Amino acid sequence: MTDTNTQILLRARPVGEPTADDYSIVTTEVPTPGEGEVLLRTKFLSLDPYMRGRMSDAPSYAEPTALGDVMPGATVAEVVESRDPSRSVGDVVLAYGGWQAYSVAPAKHTRRLDPEAAPVSTALGVLGMPGFTAYAGLTQIGKPQPGETVVVAAATGPVGATVGQIAKILGCRAVGIAGGPEKVEHLKELGFDAALDHRAPDFKDQLKAAVPDGIDVYFENVGGHVWNAVLPRLNKFARVPVCGIVAHYNDTAAPEGPDRAPGLMRHVLNKSLLIRGFIQDEFARAHQGTFLTEAAGWLAEGKLRYREDITEGLENAPEAFNRMLRGQNFGKTVIKVS
Amino acid sequence: MTDTNTQILLRARPVGEPTADDYSIVTTEVPTPGEGEVLLRTKFLSLDPYMRGRMSDAPSYAEPTALGDVMPGATVAEVVESRDPSRSVGDVVLAYGGWQAYSVAPAKHTRRLDPEAAPVSTALGVLGMPGFTAYAGLTQIGKPQPGETVVVAAATGPVGATVGQIAKILGCRAVGIAGGPEKVEHLKELGFDAALDHRAPDFKDQLKAAVPDGIDVYFENVGGHVWNAVLPRLNKFARVPVCGIVAHYNDTAAPEGPDRAPGLMRHVLNKSLLIRGFIQDEFARAHQGTFLTEAAGWLAEGKLRYREDITEGLENAPEAFNRMLRGQNFGKTVIKVS
Numbered sequence: 001m002t003d004t005n006t007q008i009l010l011r012a013r014p015v016g017e018p019t020a021d022d023y024s025i026v027t028t029e030v031p032t033p034g035e036g037e038v039l040l041r042t043k044f045l046s047l048d049p050y051m052r053g054r055m056s057d058a059p060s061y062a063e064p065t066a067l068g069d070v071m072p073g074a075t076v077a078e079v080v081e082s083r084d085p086s087r088s089v090g091d092v093v094l095a096y097g098g099w100q101a102y103s104v105a106p107a108k109h110t111r112r113l114d115p116e117a118a119p120v121s122t123a124l125g126v127l128g129m130p131g132f133t134a135y136a137g138l139t140q141i142g143k144p145q146p147g148e149t150v151v152v153a154a155a156t157g158p159v160g161a162t163v164g165q166i167a168k169i170l171g172c173r174a175v176g177i178a179g180g181p182e183k184v185e186h187l188k189e190l191g192f193d194a195a196l197d198h199r200a201p202d203f204k205d206q207l208k209a210a211v212p213d214g215i216d217v218y219f220e221n222v223g224g225h226v227w228n229a230v231l232p233r234l235n236k237f238a239r240v241p242v243c244g245i246v247a248h249y250n251d252t253a254a255p256e257g258p259d260r261a262p263g264l265m266r267h268v269l270n271k272s273l274l275i276r277g278f279i280q281d282e283f284a285r286a287h288q289g290t291f292l293t294e295a296a297g298w299l300a301e302g303k304l305r306y307r308e309d310i311t312e313g314l315e316n317a318p319e320a321f322n323r324m325l326r327g328q329n330f331g332k333t334v335i336k337v338s
Numbered sequence: 339m340t341d342t343n344t345q346i347l348l349r350a351r352p353v354g355e356p357t358a359d360d361y362s363i364v365t366t367e368v369p370t371p372g373e374g375e376v377l378l379r380t381k382f383l384s385l386d387p388y389m390r391g392r393m394s395d396a397p398s399y400a401e402p403t404a405l406g407d408v409m410p411g412a413t414v415a416e417v418v419e420s421r422d423p424s425r426s427v428g429d430v431v432l433a434y435g436g437w438q439a440y441s442v443a444p445a446k447h448t449r450r451l452d453p454e455a456a457p458v459s460t461a462l463g464v465l466g467m468p469g470f471t472a473y474a475g476l477t478q479i480g481k482p483q484p485g486e487t488v489v490v491a492a493a494t495g496p497v498g499a500t501v502g503q504i505a506k507i508l509g510c511r512a513v514g515i516a517g518g519p520e521k522v523e524h525l526k527e528l529g530f531d532a533a534l535d536h537r538a539p540d541f542k543d544q545l546k547a548a549v550p551d552g553i554d555v556y557f558e559n560v561g562g563h564v565w566n567a568v569l570p571r572l573n574k575f576a577r578v579p580v581c582g583i584v585a586h587y588n589d590t591a592a593p594e595g596p597d598r599a600p601g602l603m604r605h606v607l608n609k610s611l612l613i614r615g616f617i618q619d620e621f622a623r624a625h626q627g628t629f630l631t632e633a634a635g636w637l638a639e640g641k642l643r644y645r646e647d648i649t650e651g652l653e654n655a656p657e658a659f660n661r662m663l664r665g666q667n668f669g670k671t672v673i674k675v676s
Contacts, residue, residue, distance in 0.1 A: 053608075061574075061608045223603055236399075242607050248600045257595010261602050262586045265561055268615040269580050270391075270399045275613040277606040 005030045006314055008099035010065050014055055017250045017325065022055070023071070023318050031104045036084045038107050040077035042097050045314065045335040046124035047073065047321050049221075052249040061279055071099035071317075074129060075337075076113065076120045087112070094123045099317055101337055118299060125158040125332035126306035127295055129280060134162035135291045136283035137219060137241035138170075141276045144239075146171030148216035151207075153177040153198065153226045155187055156307065158332035159243065162295075163219045164192050165304050172217075175210050177226055179327050186330075190305055204229045214238075223247040228260065231267050242277045249325060307331030343368045344652055346437035348403050352393055355588045355663065360393070361409070361656050369442045374422045376445050378415035380435050383652065383673040384462035385411065385659050387559075390587040399617055409437035409655075412467060413675075414451065414458045425450070432461045437655055439675060456637060463496040463670035464644035465633055467618060472500035473629045474621035475557060475579035476508075479614045484509030486554035489545075491515040491536065491564045493525050494645065496670035497581065500633075501557045502530050503642050510555075513548050515564055517665050524668075528643060542567045552576075561585040566598065569605050580615040587663060645669030 004027050011024040033039045053060040054072055065072055075097035079087050084107030087093070093110035097103030113120045118127060125131060144150050150167035154160040155176030167174040168191050175194045176187040187195035194210035196203060207229050214235035220227060224247030234240070267273060298304035309329040311320040314337045324333045342365050349362040371377045391398040392410055403410055413435035417425050422445035425431070431448035435441030451458045456465060463469060482488050488505035492498040493514030505512040506529050513532045514525040525533035532548035534541060545567050552573035558565060562585030572578070605611060636642035647667040649658040652675045662671045 059608060061610070220603075223600055227599075227603070242603060245600065245603050245607060248604065251600065254596035254598060254601055257597055258592035259595050259598050260592060261565075261598035262561055262583065262589065263592055264599050264602065265558070265565070265580060265583050266586065268613055269583060270397060270615070272399070272615045272617060272620065273613075275606055275611075277608070277610045279610060282610065 039081035130158035141241035142217035377419035468496035479579035480555035491560040
């Protein structure tokens with residue numbers, strides 16, 4: 001191999017929004033796979049909000065990335081060298097290669113993808129972790145009944161768009177919230193019953209009008225002022241799966257008062273609410289197989305659609321990552337690496 | 339009948355802590371039961387935190403008491419006149435007579451008590467709504483496993499004391515939080531593994547030391563600074579049944595900042611927490627029979643003990659109610675009416 005590897009490392013722990021100084025981009029040798037391993041050339045790198053948590057050393061649901069380590073992330077990659085009989089050169093696999101052009105992984109930690117079945121990048125989005133997050137949170141925590149109202153924010157993102165479309169498949173009223181008229185238009189195309197722009201000055205009133213029977217399931221992935229507007233509209237026994245609060249990932253301190261926590265707990269009490277945080281792993285063993293089968297079927301039937309926000313070039317990952325945290329992406333954020 | 343009825347009516351909606359001006363105490367005629375009804379003379383009136391919610395017209399889990407109506411409340415009463423074959427004069431029943439000396443109720447809305455089985459006032463406490471609140475919230479939402487740590491505040495109150503003792507019966511480590519050394523001492527007598535005074539200046543550190551393996555179930559009935567201290571100690575997948583936030587019932591506005599709500603949601607996310615509000619009614623049909631059988635057995639075996647805070651005289655109910663909201667009661671608050 002005469003090629004070189006490009007890696008993006010975590011150089012410093014960001015304070016607030018990450019800056020270029022928090023990363024270092026380095027050129028290294030392409031690594032060599034050991035017995036049972038494969039060498040992978042990254043085709044697509046997934047950017048996801050959880051990565052902001054890994055950059056911090058504050059307590060989170062996963063260990064922080066060590067300073068000097070490659071930024072983590074799921075990848076779709078091509079096998080360029082195999083030292084395991086289960087994988088062949090040219091196979092396209094789902095891996096966890098991180099922000100780099102080449103990576104080495106145990107073959108058993110990769111999953112072979114079928115490029116005929118669906119575009120391979122969907123393994124990072126609608127058929128991947130974000131899609132399964134939507135499916136698991138909605139069906140295992142939200143448990144919507146036909147005719148109930150499901151509301152989701154960041155609704156053009158890979159989780160939100162999937163939540164809303166599965167809610168429709170399950171016979172619910174789906175209300176999507178996004179930022180800006182173009183995204184709102186897209187939600188209508190996806191079949192949401194109502195689509196709202198959270199930047200509208202009368203957003204609260206729009207939300208009230210869009211949920212005449214209240215809200216039975218609010219799929220929380222954003223936080224912030226959307227959550228504050230949703231809370232009073234939740235019905236008795238409403239369920240709130242929480243898979244993210246991206247509006248707060250760059251917070252450096254608790255926001256200014258008043259303290260809304262007691263009011264939140266008052267809603268919990270008065271309406272017998274269920275609020276449940278989750279990471280999709282929890283449900284993977286029991287439900288991921290069913291999800292992949294069902295979701296692939298829905299994709300094929302055109303009931304489940306997806307949109308990708310693709311940026312070319314690994315070196316543009318830091319900027320694309322910030323755009324996503326600001327909600328400026330439009331669809332699943334993917335870096336096309338090679 | 340030449341006797342008269344004494345009633346305490348809701349005169350005004352309190353702002354903050356209720357005052358004497360929010361009530362009127364009136365003397366009226368003793369009411370006459372109709373067909374299928376009984377006339378009841380109140381022996382014991384239960385005072386419970388939920389009543390503060392009924393005095394407000396803010397949205398809550400129950401309709402507000404109308405101005406001019408008798409203050410609501412569960413009662414243990416003697417049948418003094420019966421127009422239903424199922425009840426006899428002299429029967430002692432559980433009813434919902436409210437803050438008055440006499441009341442009329444459909445016989446079928448009363449439950450006959452056996453004075454031989456347990457002191458009848460326990461139907462308002464350990465064998466009544468508070469006891470069932472503890473049982474249902476702990477077993478149906480908290481679902482503690484043997485060896486897990488269960489923490490409860492207001493732990494000498496009728497809900498908290500029952501939560502802790504049932505947790506012990508289920509094989510858990512029980513940690514009780516109360517206000518003042520006398521209550522803490524009582525918790526140790528009840529068999530709690532650790533008992534903490536939330537007024538102690540080093541309460542947070544005491545809590546940390548008392549839960550070396552973290553907290554698996556926090557039974558929330560208080561809110562305030564106790565909740566803020568508990569939150570960082572909750573384990574992954576911890577469960578938080580919420581049956582009250584008495585520390586906030588007299589709040590007139592959201593407390594001063596910073597805004598703790600995003601931090602709360604961050605804990606929910608990072609630790610896959612379950613927070614679930616509930617009112618015991620939800621579980622009554624499926625579980626109340628089992629509860630009454632089990633709890634009566636535990637009482638008889640001495641595994642479940644209770645304490646009552648009895649005030650004589652209906653006219654003292656408003657003051658006793660305020661003492662309870664301030665946490666100055668010591669055990670189940672009961673008014674001995676006749």
